[in-house]
Structure formats: C-alpha cells, structure tokens
Amino acid sequence: MTCPVYLYPQPRSYTSSGESFPSAAQFELKASGPKAARFAEQTGVKERLEASLQAAASVMEGIAPSVQAVVEVQEGLHPQGYVVEWNVNGLRLASSTAQGLHYALLTAAQMIEGQRGYATWLHCLIEDEPDYPVRGVMLDIGRNKIPKMETLFAFIDLLSGMKINHLQLYTEGFSFNYSKYAELFPGETPMTADEYRELDIYAKARYIDLVPNQNCLGHMGPWLAKPEFRDLAEHPDGLPAPAPLPFKLPPMTLNPLDERSIALVQDMFDALLPNFSSEYVNINMDEPFGLGTGASKERADEIGVGALYLDYAKQVFDIARSHGMKTLMWGDVLAHHPEIVKHLPEDVTVLHWNYDAPVPFEPRCKMLQENGIPFYVCPGTSSWSSISGRTDNMLGNIADAAQTGKTYGAGGFIVADWGDAGHWQALPISYPGFAYAAGASWQTETNIDRLLPFEYHVAMRMLQDRSGGGAKLLLEMGRxxxxxxxTMENMTYTSHLMxxxxxxxxxxxxxxxxxxxxxxxxxxxxxxxxxxxxxxxxxxxxxxxxxxxxxxxxxxxxxxxxxxxxxxxxxxxxxxxxxxxxxxxxxxxxxxxxxxxxxxxxxxxxxxxxxxxxxxxxxxxxxxxxxxxxxxxxxxxxxxxxxxxxxxxx
Incomplete structure (x- = not known):
C-alpha cells in the first residue's frame, strides 16, 4: 500500500495489510524495561500521545476505550531511527535512543491526526531512519530582520515537526548584543545572551542543535562602516570595481594581517559562544571580496591568496577550540583555492553552498570527498531578493543537493534562508523551502519526487489551512x-527593480x-x-x-x-x-x-x-x-x- 500523504517526511518503509483496528480514545502506556521507561520520561510519551488524541478527538461508535501503547528499546536501530506499529495489539514505538523515540512520536501524531474522525485506524508498520544525520535550517538574522522570541519559539516547533535537528541564526552586523560595542550601534534590537540561552534550552528539548553563527572575515560591512573600525578593512577607502566601472564598493572584508582584526573576532566569539550547548560553531568566512588585493596584497603576492586565507582561518579555528567547539565554515574560497584543502584540520567541516538550480553540486562534492574533507551540502529556499520566492529553482536546487550529497557522502544538509535586498519575504513564503528540504534530507528518494505529502504538510500543518490549497498557492506565488x-541571477527582476x-x-x-x-x-x-x-x-x-x-x-x-x-x-x-x-x-x-x-x-x-x-x-x-x-x-x-x-x- 502507498504511504499515506499525511505522513511527512515520508518514511523509509511503510507497509499495511489494509486491515484496521478501532481507534483509541486513550492509551495505556507500557515501557518494556528501565531504559525504555527512561526514554519515555525524557520524551514525554504519555503527555504527547494524550495531546495527539485530544487534537484528533471525535466521538464515534466503535472506538476502543483504551489501547495499549508499548515503548521498546530496539538495539541496532539507527540512533535517529524508529519503528511505529499499529495493529490489534495497539501501538508500538521502538527506538535505540530517546531522539529516535521523539521522531517515532512525531510520526505517530501524524498517523493519528491523518485519520481524524475515523472509527478505525489502518494497520501499519513504519520503519524509518534519516539519510542525513544532520538536517538543518539557517535563518538569516544579519540582514535587517531579527525575529521576536515568540516567533523563534514557534519556528523551532515548526522545524521539530519535520524532524529538523539543526538550526543556525546567521549573524553579521550587530544582530547579537556584543555589549562592549553596543554604543556604536544605536537603534538596533539584537539577540541577547539571555535570549540565546533560553532558545538553546528550548531547541535542545526538541532535539534541535542550536549552533552559534558569526561571520568574521567577509560580510563585515556594518562594522567597517564605523569610523572606529574602518582602518581594519582590506580596502578602507572602498574596493575598486574593475575598469571601466567608475565606482568603488564599500569596505566589506577585514584585513587578515591586522592583529586588531582577530582581536575583534576574539571579542565576538568570547561573548557569543558561552551561550550555546552545541559542540559546533559556524565561522562562515565566505565571500571575502578583495582579499589579498588591498592592505594584505604584499603578503598575498608572496604566499598566495589561499594561504593568506588559511593562515587567518587557523587563528579563528583556535578561538573555536578554546571554547571546546568544532568549526563549520563555507567552502567557496576553498573551491577557488583547492591547494589549501588538504591543510584543513580534522575538526573543520566544510559547508558547500550553491543556490542556483542549473549549477550542479557534483564537482565540489566530488572534490571534497576525494580529499577526505567532512562536508555538508547547503542549498537555499530561493525566497530572498524575490518577494515571494522562486519555486522551481528552490525545488531543483534542493533536490540536486540532497541526491548529490548522498552520493558523495555528505554528513549533513542545511537549507539557507537569506535576507538579501531588504529581507522583504514574509516568513511563510519560505515554508515550502523549509518543508521540501526537511523531506529531501530525511529520506531523499522517497520525498523529492512525491510532492503531495509535502503539499499536505505545508497546507494542513504549517499554514493550518483547512481548504488544503495553501501549499499550491505558495508554490504558485513563487512562479x-x-x-x-x-536573466537575473539569484533574484527576480521585480525585486531588483523596486x-x-x-x-x-x-x-x-x-x-x-x-x-x-x-x-x-x-x-x-x-x-x-x-x-x-x-x-x-x-x-x-x-x-x-x-x-x-x-x-x-x-x-x-x-x-x-x-x-x-x-x-x-x-x-x-x-x-x-x-x-x-x-x-x-x-x-x-x-x-x-x-x-x-x-x-x-x-x-x-x-x-x-x-x-x-x-x-x-x-x-x-x-x-x-x-x-x-x-x-x-x-x-x-x-x-x-x-x-x-x-x-x-x-
């Protein structure tokens, strides 16, 4: 039997005999042993099953008054894998970890909700595990738009419901309150240390790793625009455009040779990182435009731009290690300077980004695999610089990332939602991108081509649209x-025109x-x-x-x-x-x-x-x-x- 559309992400395996058993009005919880009982307590099995029944409540003849729900530990399952079974014996939830049980409960809740109003529920056996152990979202809070805490809490709940387990809030400018420098950024409303600590606890309870994020080489424009920091720039007077273009781009990149640059980064990370329980930090270091052509040109001419970049990066790696963290970093500079790839330390994971569907992920994935470099694939929602998204670019870009990353052994998958050009897209515009990425990274081949479950999830759960047409509307708005x-790249003509x-x-x-x-x-x-x-x-x-x-x-x-x-x-x-x-x-x-x-x-x-x-x-x-x-x-x-x-x- 085809897996029902109400299960999303679609699981690795779904089987059903076609028979059914009277629906449950309540569950009698039974743990198969002390470890299972501990998992059940950690994940709140009793409360969550009760909430699922209440949400799908209907008074119908034939509903069994009480049904057994058994929690089992099944050693050998993937750490995030699980089994959900419904038959005449009741409900069975099996996993090897509490996280796996958490995912089993999410699937069980969808099974119950999807059969709301039915006197019987179909017998089924669901055996599931993810293709990607890390399935993440990166939300840009560095370009204008910083969500309120209630928005972030609700967002984490949305992500958790799709089995996302990694979240970054991309940071540039003054989107975190570095109190030492607060007087330089009046009028800003940044995230605070206390807020990040609260958010970290909230995310962790939902098995989401909240990973700190701070750019620290390129994308430093808001800092370098301040007189106090302008002379730290690679090009303090602006980056000259190639002839015959008659203008300069504003300073964006730190001078990697100036000791004050790394001192500023040290200040940033010393303030930011203690607020997170994650073992990772994303230092970004992408798009250092003009690197090696200004203040550091002499050194770049001597050792090469790639070596110049890596020498600076190693200092940032050391800062991360001083906080007990491993490093994530973007891979665009490495792609242009492959000679430095083999010199990356073992505790660095490269984030291979690409947001344009016609551009394949394969060449750089292959290069990273051949060099033994741990890496994630990072497509995008295609929502930024568009007002309402670019749907078909999003679908193609995410599908290519998921398939290619899986082929070449990527350890993770992160979909980025940027805020370029004013951050004009409302958050729900990105819902299809988040949801499609969740499915593609959970079970790639099961989810990338079957769009009905994806559309069901976006409409019925994310938008809570009873008509069921909400997902199709969002997808069409992005067309x-x-x-x-x-021929505009990475944006729409309409957005650029405005x-x-x-x-x-x-x-x-x-x-x-x-x-x-x-x-x-x-x-x-x-x-x-x-x-x-x-x-x-x-x-x-x-x-x-x-x-x-x-x-x-x-x-x-x-x-x-x-x-x-x-x-x-x-x-x-x-x-x-x-x-x-x-x-x-x-x-x-x-x-x-x-x-x-x-x-x-x-x-x-x-x-x-x-x-x-x-x-x-x-x-x-x-x-x-x-x-x-x-x-x-x-x-x-x-x-x-x-x-x-x-x-x-x-």
Missing part, C-alpha cells in the same frame, strides 16, 4: 518570475549591464541582461492568485496575520509590475496617462509600505525595519518628484 523572462527605483528604460538597461559586470566580479556567471516581460500575463497571474487566496480557510493562531502577509506580498509584486510598465512606457501615450499611472503607483506603494511595517512588527523586532523599507521610501520620493515635474509641464 511569477517565469513571466519576467529575465530596490533600484524610478528610472527610464535606456538608463535602466545600461545600469543592468554594469550590474552584470559587478556580479561577475563577485562570482556570478556574467550572462548578459535579457528581459521579455509579460505584463498582461502578470495581471492575469495576480488575479488568479488573489482568487486562490480568497479560498483559503486559515485556522491557526496567526491566521489573520498570515493572510495579510500574503495579500501584501501580492501587492508588492503588483507594484513592481506597475513600475516596469511605467519605465517601459507601456500603454502610457501621453502626460495625462503618465500622471494618472504614477499617482496610482504612489497610492499603492504608500499602502503596501504601511502594511509592510505593521506586519513586520508582529513577528519581528523593530531594528532593521527602517533599512528594509529604505527602498520603498526612496521610490515614493521619486514618484513625488516626477509627478511634480509632469504637473509643471502640463
């Missing part, structure tokens, strides 16, 4: 980029070619900019999505907020489409029509901005909101100025 027919602001067609297309050169400098493919925007089809698309949204039956505690977030997401996409229409002067033949369209855009963006700010503050802290909405404010000002010009002309 508007196909109507742009743009960040760019008002322009004319010739200027926009000229600047897009410059941007291609900048992206090439930063590691992009450098594909020439192309655009074949389908505006009328976008109008039809927006109408269809709004009709689907009206049909949702959201029943969760955040139902009203969730609906409003999706409404405003569509409004922002409509704003971007309207901005494109104006820049390309589509069906705007004269000044009066131009004025009327700009007035409509201005009114729409004022509404969307006000709603964006309101919704932001429901789930997130205030710090970062002004920066996130700066592009909206700029665009509104441009609308006002252009309207004044046109009105003066007329």
């Amino acid at each position: 508007y980029y196909h109507l742009e027919r743009s 960040n760019r602001g008002l322009s004319d067609r010739a200027k926009l297309e000229r600047e897009m070619e410059i941007m291609v050169d900048v992206f090439r400098m930063l590691g992009g493919s450098g594909k020439p900019f192309r655009l074949d925007y389908r505006y009328s089809e976008m109008e039809d698309w927006l109408r269809a999505r709004r009709m689907e949204l009206d049909c949702l039956e959201l029943a969760g505690a955040d139902a009203d907020i969730l609906r409003d977030e999706l409404v405003n997401t569509l409004l922002l996409i409509e704003q971007g489409a309207g901005l494109h229409k104006y820049i390309y002067r589509q069906a705007l033949p004269d000044v009066p029509s131009e004025i009327a369209w700009l007035e409509q855009l201005e009114e729409q963006l004022e509404l969307a901005t006000a709603e964006f700010k309101r919704l932001w503050l429901v789930r997130n802290r205030e710090g970062g909101l002004t920066a996130s909405t700066a592009a909206f404010a700029k665009l509104l000002n441009q609308y006002s100025e252009r309207l004044q010009e046109l009105n003066n002309q007329s």
Whole structure:
C-alpha cells in the first residue's frame, strides 16, 4: 500500500495489510524495561500521545476505550531511527535512543491526526531512519530582520515537526548584543545572551542543535562602516570595481594581517559562544571580496591568496577550540583555492553552498570527498531578493543537493534562508523551502519526487489551512518570475527593480549591464541582461492568485496575520509590475496617462509600505525595519518628484 500523504517526511518503509483496528480514545502506556521507561520520561510519551488524541478527538461508535501503547528499546536501530506499529495489539514505538523515540512520536501524531474522525485506524508498520544525520535550517538574522522570541519559539516547533535537528541564526552586523560595542550601534534590537540561552534550552528539548553563527572575515560591512573600525578593512577607502566601472564598493572584508582584526573576532566569539550547548560553531568566512588585493596584497603576492586565507582561518579555528567547539565554515574560497584543502584540520567541516538550480553540486562534492574533507551540502529556499520566492529553482536546487550529497557522502544538509535586498519575504513564503528540504534530507528518494505529502504538510500543518490549497498557492506565488523572462541571477527582476527605483528604460538597461559586470566580479556567471516581460500575463497571474487566496480557510493562531502577509506580498509584486510598465512606457501615450499611472503607483506603494511595517512588527523586532523599507521610501520620493515635474509641464 502507498504511504499515506499525511505522513511527512515520508518514511523509509511503510507497509499495511489494509486491515484496521478501532481507534483509541486513550492509551495505556507500557515501557518494556528501565531504559525504555527512561526514554519515555525524557520524551514525554504519555503527555504527547494524550495531546495527539485530544487534537484528533471525535466521538464515534466503535472506538476502543483504551489501547495499549508499548515503548521498546530496539538495539541496532539507527540512533535517529524508529519503528511505529499499529495493529490489534495497539501501538508500538521502538527506538535505540530517546531522539529516535521523539521522531517515532512525531510520526505517530501524524498517523493519528491523518485519520481524524475515523472509527478505525489502518494497520501499519513504519520503519524509518534519516539519510542525513544532520538536517538543518539557517535563518538569516544579519540582514535587517531579527525575529521576536515568540516567533523563534514557534519556528523551532515548526522545524521539530519535520524532524529538523539543526538550526543556525546567521549573524553579521550587530544582530547579537556584543555589549562592549553596543554604543556604536544605536537603534538596533539584537539577540541577547539571555535570549540565546533560553532558545538553546528550548531547541535542545526538541532535539534541535542550536549552533552559534558569526561571520568574521567577509560580510563585515556594518562594522567597517564605523569610523572606529574602518582602518581594519582590506580596502578602507572602498574596493575598486574593475575598469571601466567608475565606482568603488564599500569596505566589506577585514584585513587578515591586522592583529586588531582577530582581536575583534576574539571579542565576538568570547561573548557569543558561552551561550550555546552545541559542540559546533559556524565561522562562515565566505565571500571575502578583495582579499589579498588591498592592505594584505604584499603578503598575498608572496604566499598566495589561499594561504593568506588559511593562515587567518587557523587563528579563528583556535578561538573555536578554546571554547571546546568544532568549526563549520563555507567552502567557496576553498573551491577557488583547492591547494589549501588538504591543510584543513580534522575538526573543520566544510559547508558547500550553491543556490542556483542549473549549477550542479557534483564537482565540489566530488572534490571534497576525494580529499577526505567532512562536508555538508547547503542549498537555499530561493525566497530572498524575490518577494515571494522562486519555486522551481528552490525545488531543483534542493533536490540536486540532497541526491548529490548522498552520493558523495555528505554528513549533513542545511537549507539557507537569506535576507538579501531588504529581507522583504514574509516568513511563510519560505515554508515550502523549509518543508521540501526537511523531506529531501530525511529520506531523499522517497520525498523529492512525491510532492503531495509535502503539499499536505505545508497546507494542513504549517499554514493550518483547512481548504488544503495553501501549499499550491505558495508554490504558485513563487512562479511569477517565469513571466519576467529575465536573466537575473539569484533574484527576480521585480525585486531588483523596486530596490533600484524610478528610472527610464535606456538608463535602466545600461545600469543592468554594469550590474552584470559587478556580479561577475563577485562570482556570478556574467550572462548578459535579457528581459521579455509579460505584463498582461502578470495581471492575469495576480488575479488568479488573489482568487486562490480568497479560498483559503486559515485556522491557526496567526491566521489573520498570515493572510495579510500574503495579500501584501501580492501587492508588492503588483507594484513592481506597475513600475516596469511605467519605465517601459507601456500603454502610457501621453502626460495625462503618465500622471494618472504614477499617482496610482504612489497610492499603492504608500499602502503596501504601511502594511509592510505593521506586519513586520508582529513577528519581528523593530531594528532593521527602517533599512528594509529604505527602498520603498526612496521610490515614493521619486514618484513625488516626477509627478511634480509632469504637473509643471502640463
């Protein structure tokens, strides 16, 4: 029998005779021995089974008044593996660890919930274990958006329900309260040490390893923008773009030879790491743009950029070890300097990231395997720089990561949810990415192609949508980029256009070619900019999505907020489409029509901005909101100025 759609992630093995046994009204708990009893106590078996029955409660004739639930220790099972069996003897839960029993309970709860209202439950035997021992999510809190604690608690519960066991909150800027430097970052609302300790305990109780995270070489722009730290930069006066580009990029990378750089990193980690029980820390060290071309050029010319990078990295490894932690780090620099890979210490695990579905994971996975380097694969949700996601890129990227990582022996799988370009995506926009990654990393071949259970889980559990259409809506909301027919990389044209602001067609297309050169400098493919925007089809698309949204039956505690977030997401996409229409002067033949369209855009963006700010503050802290909405404010000002010009002309 095919595994029911209500089980997610889909298990390794599901068998059923097709027979059934009367549903339970309550369970009589029995542990097979002292160890099983200890596991049952640790995981709260009694309370969780009772909660599952209450959540699926229905009064129906034929329901057995009390059914035995047996907890067994089955040595030899995978440490995270389990067995769930339901038949005439009742419920059997077997595992070799408390963590395995935790996962058995999650599956049992889904089995009970999925047969809500039925007088009998199907006999079944579920034997399950993960393909990846580490299955993680990295949530960006370093770019503008830092969730409130209640949001993080709820987020951990969502992840736990999908058997995710690793969580990082990506940190750059002042998203953690380094009290020694707090006066340099007024107005920020960072995570505190006490909050991380509380979150660590909460996550650990749900078998999630909360791993500290802090970038410490590249991505240091917010620190290097301060006069107190600017001279620590590799390029204190900015990184020159390649000729003939006539500008500089702001300082982003620390000078690895300046002793004050590693002293700052030491201060950061000494404040951050004691708040975590994890044995790992992610030091990141990705994208150190301009490394070896500024203050450290002489040394780089002498020993090579790769060796320069590794010498600095070894100092950070030592800081991690001083706190009893092993190191995780991104692998992009290693890929460009493979000569240093063999010099990595054994306690370093490389995170191989790639967020573009057409780019295969295989070459770098193969290189890491051949060099005996422990590594994880790290795809993305594709939600950032998009407003509502890029669904098909997400699905392809995650599936490739899971299959290739499994082939080449990756020890873990982490899906990243970044906050580039204002962090405009509402959290639920990333739900499909989180859920698909959870399934792909639990049992890869079982979950990557069978989408109905994935859609069921997103709709019924994450969105709590009784109509069942919520997942399909989110997936379709992430497909508007196909109507742009743009060559933009790692973003949508609409998102970029709204960040760019008002322009004319010739200027926009000229600047897009410059941007291609900048992206090439930063590691992009450098594909020439192309655009074949389908505006009328976008109008039809927006109408269809709004009709689907009206049909949702959201029943969760955040139902009203969730609906409003999706409404405003569509409004922002409509704003971007309207901005494109104006820049390309589509069906705007004269000044009066131009004025009327700009007035409509201005009114729409004022509404969307006000709603964006309101919704932001429901789930997130205030710090970062002004920066996130700066592009909206700029665009509104441009609308006002252009309207004044046109009105003066007329």
